[in-house]
């Protein structure tokens with residue numbers, strides 16, 4: 433079996449390459465084209481068609497996206513293209529190539545006012561990113577009606593730079609010791625990227641067996657945490673002071689961040705095999721430890737563990 437992972441240089445795409453390790457995997461990147469990854473601009477139909485024509489994959493996974501708020505603000509057309517046009521073109525290309533498609537979407541398609549959200553709950557995105565992810569879902573369904581669309585909440589895992597996840601950015605702020613206010617209203621469900629990728633592998637298997645998976649699927653960790661609560665857990669685990677971290681309402685007050693997008697995943701397990709649930713309490717320390725300071729764990733600033 434052959435798989436193409438679009439966006440394999442990103443956080444989720446790297447996990448995806450591991451999860452599809454039982455297949456022959458071709459990964460693509462855009463700017464981070466090191467190693468065995470193929471450079472493909474996913475906003476170019478020709479580039480997508482060339483790759484899919486050469487590889488002739490059984491399954492395609494689309495992990496391309498632009499989820500950095502700074503890029504949405506600075507270059508909205510580029511961000512929209514990375515989220516919407518790329519999704520449409522990859523779906524059209526996959527359909528033409530006869531490949532099964534798993535497309536990744538986000539819990540930000542919901543407004544966060546009435547959790548939990550089922551796959552058929554009414555989307556109502558609050559910000560541009562959520563609107564783009566929703567437009568992308570519509571485009572994928574139109575171009576590739578058999579595709580599986582998987583909505584995920586905020587992800588964490590092994591990162592390559594501190595700003596790659598919210599969690600490592602929070603760890604840096606805890607370790608830095610400078611006064612900081614973190615939102616204590618909006619509840620997130622940090623989910624390990626490896627777990628999400630494992631779910632995708634099962635979805636791909638189901639598609640390859642000819643199963644129809646409905647209009648969208650949800651997967652999420654169960655533990656809900658605000659950014660402030662995550663900071664306190666990090667400080668506690670690494671015996672770091674937390675007096676400089678204040679509870680605030682920064683995200684909630686902005687009006688464009690959903691307060692609680694808890695995803696109802698009850699429909700999915702029946703379609704899946706045994707996914708290993710990663711518990712946040714156990715998985716977050718190795719993910720954040722290298723990022724507590726620029727030069728490594730903040731040993732010098734640790735409080736006496738007693």
Ligand SMILES: NC(=O)c1ccc[n+]([C@@H]2O[C@H](COP(=O)([O-])OP(=O)(O)OC[C@H]3O[C@@H](n4cnc5c(N)ncnc54)[C@H](OP(=O)(O)O)[C@@H]3O)[C@@H](O)[C@H]2O)c1
Nearest residue numbers: 439441442443444461462463464473474496497585586587
């Ligand atoms: N991370 C989260 O918390 C989260 C939560 C829910 C849903 N999602 C969704 O999951 C998917 C993967 O997210 P992620 O966290 O892995 O994102 P990421 O780390 O930012 O990676 C994004 C990937 O997309 C590629 N890309 C961006 N623009 C491209 C273009 N024009 N052509 C080709 N490739 C392009 C990037 O390539 P280069 O880096 O090589 O340029 C990278 O491989 C996205 O759809 C995202 O919206 C993410």
